[in-house]
Amino acid sequence: MKELSIKPKIYTFDRCEEFINKFKIGKDDLIITSEHNYRAYFEKFNLHAHVIFIRKYGHGEPSDEMVEAIYKDIKDISYKRVVGIGGGSVLDVSKLFALKTISPIIDLFDHKLQFIKNKELILIPTTCGTGSEVTNISILELKSRHTKLGLAVDELYADYAIMIPELLKELPFGFFATSSIDALIHAIESSVSPKATSYTEMFSYKAMEMILKGYQEIEKYGRSARIPMLKNFLLASNYAGIAFGNAGCGAVHAMSYPLGGNYHVPHGESNYEMFTGVFKKYQALKPIGKITKLNGFLAKILGCKEDKVYMEIEKLLNVLIPKKPLHEYGVSEEELKEFTENVMTKQGRLMANNYTELTRETVYEIYKSLY
Known part of the structure; x- marks a missing residue:
């Protein structure tokens, strides 16, 4: 009987700068986050990474429509790592963009597409709740079906889960x-x-x-x-x-x-x-x-x-x-x-x-x- 599995390597840093220096964040990275978190904690480091502000694509819980809109904007961008920085919504969405094929997203959640992870995935929580950084689950609101649905496959595990308490300081x-x-x-x-x-x-x-x-x-x-x-x-x-x-x-x-x-x-x-x-x-x-x-x-x-x-x-x-x-x-x-x-x-x-x-x-x- 399998007793326990912890897939990501877990790191803790007191400050964001320590993480950036350790992982050498730069031009080959796609960062998915909120504009507030990026401006407050990361912009000053001039990272030269590709940055997606998730709220540009909708508010509230993450949805199939939101993911499709992000995909449309980044499908021609070249990146080797996905860095998700945020609450459960950001982390769940970020997991999907480490896959080779994610659209149509409904087909992915219906297991009609092949699950191939071809990017490294780094997840950094900015809330103290979802635990998404160490799970293989992505949850979306499927608007056409009026419900939420979870996709759970091993390809959604992060390679690294990063814990930085500094990011919780301004959490309302x-x-x-x-x-x-x-x-x-x-x-x-x-x-x-x-x-x-x-x-x-x-x-x-x-x-x-x-x-x-x-x-x-x-x-x-x-x-x-x-x-x-x-x-x-x-x-x-x-x-x-x-x-x-x-x-x-x-x-x-x-x-x-x-x-x-x-x-x-x-x-x-x-x-x-x-x-x-x-x-x-x-x-x-x-x-x-x-x-x-x-x-x-x-x-x-x-x-x-x-x-x-x-x-x-x-x-x-x-x-x-x-x-x-x-x-x-x-x-x-x-x-x-x-x-x-x-x-x-x-x-x-x-x-x-x-x-x-x-x-x-x-x-x-x-x-x-x-x-």
Whole structure:
């Protein structure tokens, strides 16, 4: 049985300049990033690289339309390395441009194109959430299908994952909140996955501990308390990425995709919407198993009884993002059946990692409970 795989080489640098000097960034590189990150941290070094500002091609979650537009602009550019610098959206898009053939992007996600990686890939996160720098997954909103879909193939692994805490200094609290909640849910979901091993659990549980204890400091001392902990949150996100990159995420992510795809809710926020509903259902369906260890671990950190764990986590997360019922996003009750159908027919990759089996009726019940 495969226990653990970490494909990228992981480097940490205190400052961007150290990374630039080590990797000799220059004319053979394609940098995909945001204009803000480039102007604030990289422009002063006169890198002579090809630079793509992702927001020129659209706002919100990355989409098939966005990727096709970028491809149109760069298809005649010669480059040997792709350097993705940003949050999950930038990193997920950057992975695709290390492939030889990516268009039509719908065909790629439908596995109709051959996966050939012919460029070196360097990924540098600027948020503390997705863990995308160490996974082989790219997630896009497929606008023609009104949902998000993940592509997971080994050709999407980075060659290098670079951790630079300096890049998180100006991260607004809202982005910090949604991204770090995403990392927490990566850690929790992967800990109860059927694919979890003692190795992946080591990363899952350490990430949970670092994130939850950080949230407790924020609850106690306010939002600014996160600043000295940014490196810890960056590392916790990376640990969670290693864990879910091996063990996988399940129904929380699967059920969040229709909400994110249809109502453009940030990924971490849409995950939080589903999180406690899914885990309460897991608890009811299969109270003895990996969830027993999880609940005991969380109870110690939260200082509560095991049967109060999800209520207490919700209280703590509400300090960062107040949870809303689904109808407040504009979701209609009729759409819950469409959401359920989407999960059961389009998200099999994720649903295979559920702690226990969830039927179509059970998924609908969870949506109803959150409505």
